[in-house]
Amino acid sequence: MLDGIWVGLSTAFSFSNLLMVIGGCLIGTFIGMLPGLGPMSIIAIMIPVAISIGDPSAALILLAGVYYGAIFGGSTSSILINAPGVASTVATSFDGYPLARQGKAGKALTVAAIASFAGGSIGAILLMIFAPALASVALLFHSAEYFALMVVGLSAIAAFAGSGQVGKALLMTLVGLMMATVGEGALFNQPRFTMGILDLQSGFGFITLAMAMFALPEALFLVLDPSRSNSGGSSGDIKDLRITKAEAKKIAPVIGRQSIQGFLIGVLPGAGATIASFLGYAVERNIAPKEEQAEFGKGSVKGLAAPESANNAACTGSFVPLLTLGIPGSGTTAILLGALIALNVSPGPRLMIDQPEIFWSVIISMYVGNVILLILNLPLIPYIAKVLAVPRNYLIPFILFFTLMGAYIGQNNATELLMLVGFGVCATLLRFANYPLAPLLIGFILGSMLEDNFSRSMQLYDGIGFIMERPMTMGLLALAVILVVLPTIRARRVRKQELEAAESD
């Protein structure tokens, strides 16, 4: 292995490959900042360039750089204008946007950058040491476990079910789950609930829905309530990057935990960065002390750091099945695999032996790339954050433009725009009635995976016996219950202690 690392080091640190890392990261972050252009589309755009390079190591280093650069940059639009361009940064906007609204945009971007950096770097180190061993972990999960994992992910909605909100949060989750059933699924050969409309045949678009639920209502609120745009504090605050010592202490363990957890979830071919970010958010929210728990969803630095480290670590983790088994776990890695095959590289168990320089140089370039991303991004944060200081009559058209463009560009279909506006108006009305919109999106994103894996398990085991027969499924489901119930139990115990203390007085 040390030989391999040495070969990797010398390949990764060649002048041209360093340029590839820098170039890939730059392109990835900047395009990734635009809502609507996720890592998948950026990689699709970059592949012709990568293939024309000819050298597989350089090409893969460039594409990997674009990939994690895009994930790195993707958090920016979530934080600043509440417009998550990819599913894996939805959880980032839960706390990132409230922080920006409180005038701490600079701080929020810094936390996100540091969490991303830590997630990516820890992921790269884990990848380097454990990649060959983890190949078997990737195959540990069956459909039954993926189903249970999605249930754990759903427990993230607890963060939006504050006092008096439980019913509303559950209702919105249900609406999200129902919306996920529209269109053609993986399991039925007929489209469902499309009412004969051809445009609904492939279901609602994620980006359309994300923009309609998050970004559009925000823009409309800015129009309806002029005072909101000024609550962002003075521009001095917005640019302030500093994280206090107390905050650093708070997020350090979160970042550590979520980097490892996120990486492991990324390794599973059926999970990926989105699930990792929701799980990270759910776990951190539900194990946080009571007083910090209340902050989740309202601008908690922990709530921002958790999904950001998890989704970056998961991206790195998804290279395990890709490089060691040749299995793409997500759409993005499927595109990467296509590029590799076009370059005459077949990823699989033999890659590490036959072409060690590719395997190791990619892993080492990931570490380099994360350092470069941090160096690139930190000095830029004050300027990026200043977007929010733009007067509202310029800012609102800007947000609307990016929202509409994001929804249109993915499908090249104008009907998406009508749906976007329709849902956006509904979402705004729901916001007025104080319904949380995040659970709807969580339900929608997890819904189809939840259903597919559940019905596959039902088919394989001829019923719901798989819950009993597979201990890991049972364990994960139990974990979901614990995560939901734990805060309540803890709160009750604290109350009891207080009561006893009061009695003993």
Added chain:
Amino acid sequence: MCQVSVFSRKSWVTNAALVKWEDTMSFIRARRVVAAAALAAMTFSMPTASIAEPVVDSIHFLIPGGAGGGWDGTARGTGEALTKSGLAGTASFENMSGGGGGKAIGYLIENAASQHGTLMVNSTPIVIRSLTGVFPHNFRDLTLVAGTIGDYAAIVVGKDSPINSMSDLLAAYKADKRGTAIGGGSVPGGMDHLVAAMVMEAAGEDATMVKYIPYDAGGKAMAALLSGEISALSTGFSEAIDLANAGEVKIIGVTADERVAAYKDAPTMKEQGIDTTFVNWRGFFGAPGLPEAQVATYQEALAKMYDTPEWEEVRARNGWVNIHNSGEDFHAFLEGQEKAIGDLMKKLGFL
């Protein structure tokens, strides 16, 4: 202009590279395959230095799915070979996703009069989806130009599986019918399922009893195979070759008439006593009422394409098999496939 043309040629490679993974995936929801994105918005034309006398001045390719799918790769690959060899002056491409491909078919029929310069790419799903009624139209509503390439189907098992042949699989299936599941990357009633059912039926089993587990992407089905969740996987042959070359799977049967040159180790179904063949074709259609002279021109250009080195390069890069069916042959082939698939789907209860 020059730069645009360079980008356009290369942008095709992107999609071509994906073809292998998305071969059987026209069934997948668009939002999963979103690779589409930016490229979908772009339509470029490709002027080139002409080598041969052009047969057609220009062809506009209509692609019923987003950038990055199997249809996209086929159209752009064909366009590349035609223009680079000089058989066509220019080629332009338009991605029109929606309705799993139904939108583009409807568009071509409704605007038939103005679409004489257009060729639409399509494949086996047009037959399956017309049968199930997902598409309101079928291939008879269009002008058939030619089937150009194809891919056989294959049944594969994991490299460590005790199963080494179709007879091993059948024995395992007979021993434990509910515990021997076959997976695939299409919905029930979709291509991968039909292939699995066709094979089991030809082997003398009751196809309705076969437990078919659908996955929404080739990668996930593959992971399920290696993790032991399913016993065998029904997939496209070119995809299976890649996996076999990577040392992941054993191909225990291919639905070709005889062993395929690209991977001689894979036995055919026929030589194992299972009398069935299947080809997932891809080909081109014109608008209804396309003048015969024009149809003939397109057919001539496509027929001449097979002899060019430019096509050979594109074909080899994608692992496609040349299966040329022009005009009447194409019609007969499609009718035959429609009947075979329709009968099977009726038997399986999908119609």
